[in-house]
């Protein structure tokens with residue numbers, strides 16, 4: 124194949140071939156320079172969806188995405204760097220707690236994030252419900268925060284893996300998002316470019332996750348671990364359950380409030396357990412011997428939260444915006460809650476205004492769903508299971524529509540479902 128012929132590159136992948144490293148490099152350079160058309164890249168992406176990529180081919184593809192922008196050098200900050208990435212779930216406020224916790228124990232956590240899209244919330248959207256807090260930081264402040272406080276949660280700048288922004292927008296409108304090599308290279312190019320030495324991946328499995336099947340989630344995790352290792356980042360993964368929302372709150376300010384509870388040594392047991400499990404892996408990856416549960420209980424994690432929020436203009440003592448109760452969903456029968464569907468709760472929170480339908484939409488700080496009774500709880504018919512909160516009553520009907528059939532009630536206590544399903548890497 125001629126290295127300068129996009130049609131030949133598409134045909135080679137269409138027929139199941141492996142793209143040579145130099146062809147991949149040329150392709151990205153030409154695409155970003157406007158010499159490969161969007162429709163040609165779209166055709167190639169669809170060929171990749173069908174034909175997949177070999178491990179070395181995918182490592183080269185990911186390398187080209189990283190090299191489309193800058194790779195941060197965090198070597199001078201004087202602490203081991205370790206980050207975490209979640210593939211996204213409902214009520215997933217783990218990063219809000221984990222970053223200050225791991226930072227308080229001596230690592231530096233460069234959590235450069237994107238915003239939420241669809242039914243899974245975004246860490247930045249949640250933090251922006253804190254009065255004054257700002258997500259956009261110049262690189263000099265990212266570095267300073269990491270060196271002085273051991274952490275930062277901020278928006279990833281436009282020069283980190285810019286090829287991913289272009290490809291992701293194209294995948295979004297060409298039905299080419301659902302491909303393990305394309306998802307893995309998209310996530311890992313951004314994480315590797317941010318300069319972390321080590322990375323924990325929280326790959327969610329279940330109705331509220333990207334991956335609803337355990338086998339596909341495991342393949343995604345293994346593919347991302349291999350990409351991390353190929354690019355010099357120590358990478359581990361936990362496969363974790365996402366059939367029911369994490370904790371009791373799904374939304375923005377309501378999730379910040381719940382995170383503060385966990386940072387204060389209280390809060391829902393599932394959120395605390397997952398935070399501690401993830402912190403243990405991150406500390407191991409960073410070579411730090413410390414007890415994360417103790418740092419939640421003795422105030423060190425909360426003190427670090429206050430420093431991190433304050434540094435980015437947030438007032439940790441300001442009251443969080445609160446919505447009104449807009450509707451209550453009650454138990455359709457007496458018995459045990461056997462099921463509370465994560466996706467339905469996520470879509471309801473999204474429709475209430477907590478999430479966005481298109482990049483650039485604004486989100487409501489107050490909208491959300493509070494899960495009053497979760498699987499395992501015993502309820503009487505008519506007792507509250509979900510409370511819908513926010514400011515815009517016109518959104519309630521659409522949210523209630525999403526929740527039809529979301530609650531299962533049975534006569535017997537359901538068996539406890541493990542939160543951490545598998546540990547890899």
Ligand code: URA
Nearest residue numbers: 300305306307309310
């Ligand atoms: N998240 C990403 O960043 N990229 C994907 O392709 C999917 C999820």
